[in-house]
Amino acid sequence: MGRTMTRIDATFARLKSQNKKAFVAYIMAGDPDVERSLAVMKGLPGAGVDVIELGLPFTDPMADGPTIQLAGQRALEAGMTLDKTLQMVRDFRATDANTPIVLMGYYNPIYSRGVDTFLAQATKAGIDGMIIVDLPPEEDSELCLPAQAAGLNFIRLATPTTDAKRLPKVLQNTSGFVYYVSVTGITGAAAAQAADVGPEVARIKRSTDLPVIVGFGINTPEAAMAIASVADGCVVGSAIVKEISTGKPVADVLSFVATLAAGAHSA
Amino acid sequence: MGERTQMEDGVNSFMTGPDEQGRFGKFGGRFVSETLMPLILDLEARYEFAKTDPTFWAEMDDLWKHYVGRPSPLYYADRLTKHLGGAKIYMKRDELNHTGAHKINNVLGQIILARRMGKTRIIAETGAGQHGVATATVCAKFGLQCVVYMGAHDVERQAPNVFRMRLLGAEVIPVTSGRGTLKDAMNDALRDWVTNVRDTFYCIGTVAGPHPYPAMVRDFQSIIGKEVRWQLAEQEGEGRLPDTIIAAIGGGSNAMGLFYPFLDDPSVNIIGVEAGGKGVDARMEHCASLTGGRPGVLHGNRTYLLQDNDGQILEGFSISAGLDYPGIGPEHSWLHDMGRAQYVSITDKEALEAFQLSCKLEGIIPALEPSHALAHVMKIAPTLPAEHIIVMNMCGRGDKDIFTVAKHLGFDMKI
Ligand SMILES: Cc1ncc(COP(=O)(O)O)c(C=O)c1O
Numbered sequence: 034m035g036r037t038m039t040r041i042d043a044t045f046a047r048l049k050s051q052n053k054k055a056f057v058a059y060i061m062a063g064d065p066d067v068e069r070s071l072a073v074m075k076g077l078p079g080a081g082v083d084v085i086e087l088g089l090p091f092t093d094p095m096a097d098g099p100t101i102q103l104a105g106q107r108a109l110e111a112g113m114t115l116d117k118t119l120q121m122v123r124d125f126r127a128t129d130a131n132t133p134i135v136l137m138g139y140y141n142p143i144y145s146r147g148v149d150t151f152l153a154q155a156t157k158a159g160i161d162g163m164i165i166v167d168l169p170p171e172e173d174s175e176l177c178l179p180a181q182a183a184g185l186n187f188i189r190l191a192t193p194t195t196d197a198k199r200l201p202k203v204l205q206n207t208s209g210f211v212y213y214v215s216v217t218g219i220t221g222a223a224a225a226q227a228a229d230v231g232p233e234v235a236r237i238k239r240s241t242d243l244p245v246i247v248g249f250g251i252n253t254p255e256a257a258m259a260i261a262s263v264a265d266g267c268v269v270g271s272a273i274v275k276e277i278s279t280g281k282p283v284a285d286v287l288s289f290v291a292t293l294a295a296g297a298h299s300a
Numbered sequence: 301m302g303e304r305t306q307m308e309d310g311v312n313s314f315m316t317g318p319d320e321q322g323r324f325g326k327f328g329g330r331f332v333s334e335t336l337m338p339l340i341l342d343l344e345a346r347y348e349f350a351k352t353d354p355t356f357w358a359e360m361d362d363l364w365k366h367y368v369g370r371p372s373p374l375y376y377a378d379r380l381t382k383h384l385g386g387a388k389i390y391m392k393r394d395e396l397n398h399t400g401a402h403k404i405n406n407v408l409g410q411i412i413l414a415r416r417m418g419k420t421r422i423i424a425e426t427g428a429g430q431h432g433v434a435t436a437t438v439c440a441k442f443g444l445q446c447v448v449y450m451g452a453h454d455v456e457r458q459a460p461n462v463f464r465m466r467l468l469g470a471e472v473i474p475v476t477s478g479r480g481t482l483k484d485a486m487n488d489a490l491r492d493w494v495t496n497v498r499d500t501f502y503c504i505g506t507v508a509g510p511h512p513y514p515a516m517v518r519d520f521q522s523i524i525g526k527e528v529r530w531q532l533a534e535q536e537g538e539g540r541l542p543d544t545i546i547a548a549i550g551g552g553s554n555a556m557g558l559f560y561p562f563l564d565d566p567s568v569n570i571i572g573v574e575a576g577g578k579g580v581d582a583r584m585e586h587c588a589s590l591t592g593g594r595p596g597v598l599h600g601n602r603t604y605l606l607q608d609n610d611g612q613i614l615e616g617f618s619i620s621a622g623l624d625y626p627g628i629g630p631e632h633s634w635l636h637d638m639g640r641a642q643y644v645s646i647t648d649k650e651a652l653e654a655f656q657l658s659c660k661l662e663g664i665i666p667a668l669e670p671s672h673a674l675a676h677v678m679k680i681a682p683t684l685p686a687e688h689i690i691v692m693n694m695c696g697r698g699d700k701d702i703f704t705v706a707k708h709l710g711f712d713m714k715i
Binding site for chain 1: 321329330331332333334335336337338339477478483484487490491494495496497498596597598599600602605607609610611612613
């Protein structure tokens with residue numbers, strides 16, 4: 034589509050030239066409070082994270098399992114807002130100009146702000162892309178198309194129920210990468226086997242040149258390696274959020290993340 | 301108001317929605333995750349087919365008649381009319397349906413559809429438990445597995461309905477996520493659906509959710525308004541339409557069922573009654589989405605929602621568990637913005653007064669939900685002439701609510 038290269042595009046181009054798989058980590062903005070979550074976020078690139086998915090808390094996270102639901106509740110109870118989430122991104126950008134940030138969440142907080150205002154604020158803060166769970170291709174005119182016009186990537190989920198007939202529609206306005214949800218279910222559900230995921234990723238890759246990253250249920254370095262080896266990379270969310278919820282020191286959370294990243298990078 | 305708006309906006313009919321995107325104006329839509337999208341498109345296709353399939357409606361009509369007990373009576377409330385001293389008041393007696401509310405009208409339609417789609421497992425959300433009981437009932441009748449999600453808070457305050465569902469063979473899952481209310485039950489039902497999408501049918505209890513649910517549930521509930529049309533003509537003379545129709549609104553299904561067949565009759569004044577809780581003001585202790593909320597996106601559709609400045613959804617508050625929902629069906633949002641229907645709110649206190657008046661004057665113990673509609677009738681009937689006909693939807697009976705009411709009236713149930 035001839036758009037300018039985002040940090041996400043640049044990161045995947047670099048990984049490809051190094052023949053390396055991507056490791057994507059998810060954390061919830063403001064969980065358990067801004068200070069701790071920013072400390073974790075700042076440490077992620079050093080722990081080997083290639084792309085950061087930053088959760089925007091929402092009261093009604095319909096596609097999330099208990100771990101991420103509770104993280105969102107903790108963040109909201111500690112006073113997290115959209116403005117503070119954007120401030121977190123600005124603070125992160127002050128120390129890291131290159132690691133891509135993908136905002137992940139639900140549409141209402143963005144719709145409530147106003148799409149144009151939000152896109153201007155997000156771009157300025159240093160967000161590179163978005164995954165908005167409750168915006169399927171059928172609702173592209175809401176946010177997907179305006180976001181792409183504003184120079185942000187709009188990353189779409191493909192799932193086991195996305196059949197051959199529907200896949201082109203899902204891929205049509207997707208940019209940055211494709212997030213393949215390996216199981217029908219919510220975040221933190223049981224993981225799929227690499228042997229089952231491989232053919233699905235191959236099926237998607239036959240229809241797109243975008244990197245295909247696989248997530249849902251990955252919680253060990255071994256699983257990260259196994260899944261990354263049959264895709265362009267993998268995402269870990271609930272397992273990291275669970276570590277944060279134990280109240281461990283930030284350094285311990287980051288060394289756990291580093292083992293996962295090493296797993297993915299060894300694929 | 302409706303007449304003028306209709307002319308001004310050049311709308312020929314209020315009955316053609318939703319459009320192909322599932323929109324009523326800007327409201328409605330399909331705001332769901334990709335996993336559910338193929339299923340929702342399939343459901344839409346199956347429903348479009350069923351809508352014009354005579355065998356589908358033959359099955360519905362047979363069950364409505366012999367299992368539910370339709371048509372429900374249209375009853376002239378003689379003593380209430382005299383007491384209020386104004387308009388002539390009719391009650392549409394959907395509280396006499398099997399299971400005690402209008403909810404079963406819709407459940408039958410969805411379960412017949414689910415069976416035709418080959419689904420073997422049915423899930424539902426419930427607040428007061430009426431939709432859960434109706435779903436458990438129809439599942440028992442057809443031998444289908446039934447799982448009902450109910451907020452932990454509602455499980456406590458609606459204990460008799462929980463036992464009913466269990467007797468009927470349903471599994472009731474208390475929902476503790478969020479704050480354990482109807483909206484959280486709906487979240488958990490959606491999470492179940494995403495996980496078990498291949499064999500599971502989600503039977504939604506009101507005119508909300510992603511397209512095609514708002515339209516489909518409305519169509520199944522429209523039997524209420526269709527019956528009112530011919531029943532009133534029978535009692536008041538050929539061609540006589542009601543002057544005002546009134547219904548309570550939680551998600552808005554009993555109201556859409558009464559309103560829809562009259563949307564294109566400009567002489568019919570349409571009023572929806574939201575739950576005003578402790579009063580519609582800055583304390584936000586109410587469930588009046590239209591009077592106290594603003595447009596947002598939740599549970600698959602865009603509609604008026606109770607939310608804070610940051611787009612976080614607020615909990616509703618109402619004495620009635622069935623009205624305790626921070627949203628409203630998207631078609632109501634559209635009718636509101638178009639000016640075709642008027643929406644008002646009634647407080648807990650006013651609803652309790654109406655509840656007692658209906659018991660005393662008519663020998664009808666109403667559910668707390670239609671008590672809200674009745675409370676508005678009490679406000680306007682005295683101001684209207686004797687030839688003005690009001691039809692209110694008595695959409696549920698009050699057996700489930702006697703404990704709540706006893707508590708509020710300071711009556712000790714142990715006596
Ligand atoms: C008797 C009764 N009326 C009304 C409602 C509210 O739903 P709706 O607005 O969809 O009719 C309920 C919900 O539980 C109910 O039980």
